[in-house]
Amino acid sequence: MNETLWIVAILAGVMLIIILYVAVRDRETSRKLAMMEAGIDGVNREVFKLSKAIERVEKRVLQECRELMQDRGEAEPVEKIVHKKLRPFVLELEHLQERVEELREFQERLDRLDTKVRQVTFVNEHSAPDEQKILQLHAQGMDTESIAKQLRLGKGEVELVLKFSKFNPPS
Numbered sequence: 001m002n003e004t005l006w007i008v009a010i011l012a013g014v015m016l017i018i019i020l021y022v023a024v025r026d027r028e029t030s031r032k033l034a035m036m037e038a039g040i041d042g043v044n045r046e047v048f049k050l051s052k053a054i055e056r057v058e059k060r061v062l063q064e065c066r067e068l069m070q071d072r073g074e075a076e077p078v079e080k081i082v083h084k085k086l087r088p089f090v091l092e093l094e095h096l097q098e099r100v101e102e103l104r105e106f107q108e109r110l111d112r113l114d115t116k117v118r119q120v121t122f123v124n125e126h127s128a129p130d131e132q133k134i135l136q137l138h139a140q141g142m143d144t145e146s147i148a149k150q151l152r153l154g155k156g157e158v159e160l161v162l163k164f165s166k167f168n169p170p171s
Contacts, residue, residue, distance in 0.1 A: 050100045
């Protein structure tokens with residue numbers, strides 16, 4: 001009976017540790033998602049500002065055209081006057097459209113990344129040993145047991161990485 005109680009207590013402790021670990025990882029993932037959402041919101045605000053700037057430029061162009069048509073003089077053809085007056089607006093409009101397109105592409109990439117991040121569930125950062133760290137520590141002369149303790153990995157995992165590194169030396 002005493003043994004059973006100890007086993008139940010140990011299992012309860014292990015479950016508590018697992019639950020705490022999952023909660024910490026979930027909070028960390030939520031924080032990263034919040035940062036990503038803030039970045040996407042910033043991009044959306046920038047796209048909105050640029051869209052408004054394009055609208056203002058279009059209104060100025062229309063106003064200039066109206067003024068040109070009213071003040072039309074016979075000295076120069078209308079096409080030349082329009083071309084001279086509207087050229088800076090057209091260049092500014094083209095620049096703003098390019099910028100909006102760049103921001104839309106960036107937003108699409110962020111949306112794809114956000115989708116991928118949301119698809120990720122629980123990822124244990126120790127599920128695969130960090131091979132580079134193991135190889136670096138081994139190159140510094142540390143033994144397998146010390147590397148395992150320092151990286152909080154199993155001795156067998158460290159030995160396996162070292163054995164594979166002999167077959168496939170890092171390039």
